[in-house]
Amino acid sequence: MKKLNIEKEGLYDYDRIEGRRLLNKEKLIINLLKSTFIMTLTILVSFIFYNMNLNEATIILIYILGVFFISITTEGYFFGIVASIISVLSFNFLFTEPYYTLLAYRADYPITFFIMLIVAIITSTLTSNVKEEAMIANLREKRIEALYRSNRKLLQAENKKQVTDFSGESLVEILNKDVMICLAKDNILEEENIYYKKNTKIKDMFISYIDKEAMKYSFNQKIPCGLGTNYYKNIKNYYYPIKGQNKIIGIIGINLNDENHLTNTENILLESISVQIALAIERENLFEKNRKVSLEAERERLRGNLLRSISHDLRTPLTSILGSVSTIIDNDEVLDSEIKKELLKNVYDDTVWLSQSFENILSMTRIDEGRLELNKKIEIVDEIVVEAISRVKKFSKSHNINLSLPDDIILINADGLLIEQVLVNLIQNAVRYTPKNSTIDIKIVRESNYIVFEIEDNGCGISKENIENIFERFYTKTKANQGEQRGIGLGLAICKSIIEAHDGDICVFNNNLGGATFRFSLPARGEV
Numbered sequence: 285m286k287k288l289n290i291e292k293e294g295l296y297d298y299d300r301i302e303g304r305r306l307l308n309k310e311k312l313i314i315n316l317l318k319s320t321f322i323m324t325l326t327i328l329v330s331f332i333f334y335n336m337n338l339n340e341a342t343i344i345l346i347y348i349l350g351v352f353f354i355s356i357t358t359e360g361y362f363f364g365i366v367a368s369i370i371s372v373l374s375f376n377f378l379f380t381e382p383y384y385t386l387l388a389y390r391a392d393y394p395i396t397f398f399i400m401l402i403v404a405i406i407t408s409t410l411t412s413n414v415k416e417e418a419m420i421a422n423l424r425e426k427r428i429e430a431l432y433r434s435n436r437k438l439l440q441a442e443n444k445k446q447v448t449d450f451s452g453e454s455l456v457e458i459l460n461k462d463v464m465i466c467l468a469k470d471n472i473l474e475e476e477n478i479y480y481k482k483n484t485k486i487k488d489m490f491i492s493y494i495d496k497e498a499m500k501y502s503f504n505q506k507i508p509c510g511l512g513t514n515y516y517k518n519i520k521n522y523y524y525p526i527k528g529q530n531k532i533i534g535i536i537g538i539n540l541n542d543e544n545h546l547t548n549t550e551n552i553l554l555e556s557i558s559v560q561i562a563l564a565i566e567r568e569n570l571f572e573k574n575r576k577v578s579l580e581a582e583r584e585r586l587r588g589n590l591l592r593s594i595s596h597d598l599r600t601p602l603t604s605i606l607g608s609v610s611t612i613i614d615n616d617e618v619l620d621s622e623i624k625k626e627l628l629k630n631v632y633d634d635t636v637w638l639s640q641s642f643e644n645i646l647s648m649t650r651i652d653e654g655r656l657e658l659n660k661k662i663e664i665v666d667e668i669v670v671e672a673i674s675r676v677k678k679f680s681k682s683h684n685i686n687l688s689l690p691d692d693i694i695l696i697n698a699d700g701l702l703i704e705q706v707l708v709n710l711i712q713n714a715v716r717y718t719p720k721n722s723t724i725d726i727k728i729v730r731e732s733n734y735i736v737f738e739i740e741d742n743g744c745g746i747s748k749e750n751i752e753n754i755f756e757r758f759y760t761k762t763k764a765n766q767g768e769q770r771g772i773g774l775g776l777a778i779c780k781s782i783i784e785a786h787d788g789d790i791c792v793f794n795n796n797l798g799g800a801t802f803r804f805s806l807p808a809r810g811e812v
Contacts, residue, residue: 315358319367322357326350327374334379343379344400347371351404355411364408372401427549430458431556438564447564451557452479455536458553459546464490464521464537466499467565473503473535489521489539498523499535506532512545522546524554528562536561598641601634640712640775643705658785662809663700664693665728665735672707673726682720685711688727694735697809702782709775710739710802718743718799734788734805741799751792755780779804 330343351371355364376386434454441447448465455463456479466476476490489495498516502509502523509515510522520541526534536558538546546554608627612619619627666689673685696703707726714724718741727738746754755776783790783804790804 311359315363318357319354319363322350322354323367323370323374326371327378330375330379340379344375347375347400348404348407351408352411355408356415361409361412364412365405368401368404368408371404375400424549427458427553430454431553431560434458434557435560438560441564441568444565444568447561447568448477449479451561451564452477455479455538455554455557456481458557459538459550461541462489462539464539465534465561466537467526467534468503468532471531473499476537490537492519494519495521495537499537503532503535510537511540511543524558526558526562526565528566533562533565598638601638605631605634640708658699658702660697660699662695663698663703665689665696666693668700668704669707669726669728669737672704672711675704675708676711676715683715683718684721684723686723686725688725690728690730692730694728694730695809696735696806698786698806699782703786703806706779706782706804707737707739709779713775713802714739714741714743714800717741722799730808731805733808735808736803736805738801738803740795740797740801742797743799745794745798746792746800751794754792755790 326346326349330346333342333346348371351364351367354367358364373386377384431454434450437450437454438447441450444467448467452463452465455461455465460481462481463479464476465479466473468474478490494516498509498519498521501515502525505515506525506527507513507515508522508524510519511517512522516523520539522538522540522545524536524538525532526536536554538554540546608631612624612627669687669689673687677685711724711726714722718724723742725738725740727736727740729736729738780790783806786806788804788806790802792800792802795801
């Protein structure tokens with residue numbers, strides 16, 4: 285299970301979309317101190333204006349201004365309304381005759397007090413409403429901005445893992461809650477991806493048995509379940525299905541903890557992000573499907589190339605075999621033994637070449653289908669090389685093959701038969717493209733933690749164009765010398781695949797003798 289901590293606070297903590305912030309004891313004390321300070325300051329300023337012999341209307345405006353500031357700096361309606369009442373009472377108590385009593389001698393004072401109270405309450409209420417609306421607008425703006433960032437990230441996602449990570453981070457940021465996202469593959473929910481908000485203490489809220497059952501129920505029934513619904517309502521999590529175009533593609537889990545349910549706005553945001561996730565996942569599925577179609581088309585193209593290459597390149601040796609055998613059968617009595625031996629040798633050489641070609645074709649087929657299995661075990665390098673040389677010498681006696689081995693016996697952990705096939709292909713390649721009586725040197729050396737194999741000839745070398753493409757499938761020499769037997773272009777590609785499967789490396793270059801050197805290295809496993 286993946287656990288990712290998101291070091292970000294949520295946008296705001298609201299108990300309802302109307303914008304009422306959660307008031308704890310600390311906030312209550314702060315609001316009370318603000319109200320007391322502003323009201324005290326209002327009374328002091330009123331005394332100053334009173335001593336300056338300003339009329340009562342000015343002092344009333346000072347009180348209304350104080351109520352206005354209290355409404356701006358505190359949360360909710362309570363402190364503004366209380367400040368309105370205190371303003372009327374303190375104005376009556378301090379600035380109307382008889383002073384320092386709540387009695388009023390003039391008949392118009394009660395009306396003045398009533399109007400002052402109404403104006404103060406209306407001012408407080410309107411100010412609080414404006415502030416609440418501003419906070420709601422700010423919250424919506426930040427959530428829309430977060431949705432926009434989430435959408436941009438999802439557009440940049442390169443795989444399903446990034447889609448879930450980006451979406452989980454966005455949900456934690458927007459909802460300020462712990463989030464779980466679980467995608468489905470072949471209609472089966474996969475491993476959960478959990479994203480925590482800052483300072484989360486409980487780390488196993490989505491992995492209980494009842495939660496897994498709720499996830500399966502929501503996935504199978506295609507409906508939300510958990511806290512706040514009629515299904516699995518005793519758990520503390522809320523599960524919402526991610527609905528694709530034709531099927532459910534996953535589940536989003538929200539940890540509600542002590543809350544009863546998500547607010548309407550939170551539900552809308554959750555639905556919006558789930559739609560974004562569904563679109564992103566379906567886009568990735570479509571991309572994967574298109575990639576498979578492209579790979580299948582490429583396989584078909586390679587198969588076509590293979591068939592064309594086989595039909596073209598195998599026709600010559602088959603025709604030669606057929607001609608030699610027909611000549612022997614039709615002229616057996618008149619042919620002398622030397623001519624028969626020459627014809628049979630041609631048949632043998634062409635048959636060996638055909639056998640090797642078919643072995644390469646089968647090996648490449650296994651590589652394409654992912655069935656190239658390495659049967660690794662401890663092998664002695666000397667034995668593999670000597671066996672490969674003996675196989676080649678059966679049909680290439682016109683070349684001088686020299687072997688140079690280190691004094692110590694070297695061991696490698698490899699598939700001996702496949703490494704032998706690599707050596708046979710490389711030696712045969714040197715035999716095929718060098719004149720008769722050429723020398724082929726095979727050198728085995730140890731360099732650091734690798735065993736290096738070199739097959740070196742003194743032929744005509746390889747052109748730059750051929751060196752750049754020589755390990756590609758179906759690639760053959762652009763200009764073959766007359767008399768050279770054309771290959772089907774799979775031997776060197778197979779060599780590269782086998783060496784890379786052993787965590788090795790292979791290359792080719794022209795040497796100082798004028799010929800070419802094929803060099804490959806394999807990890808050493810020890811020596812005796």
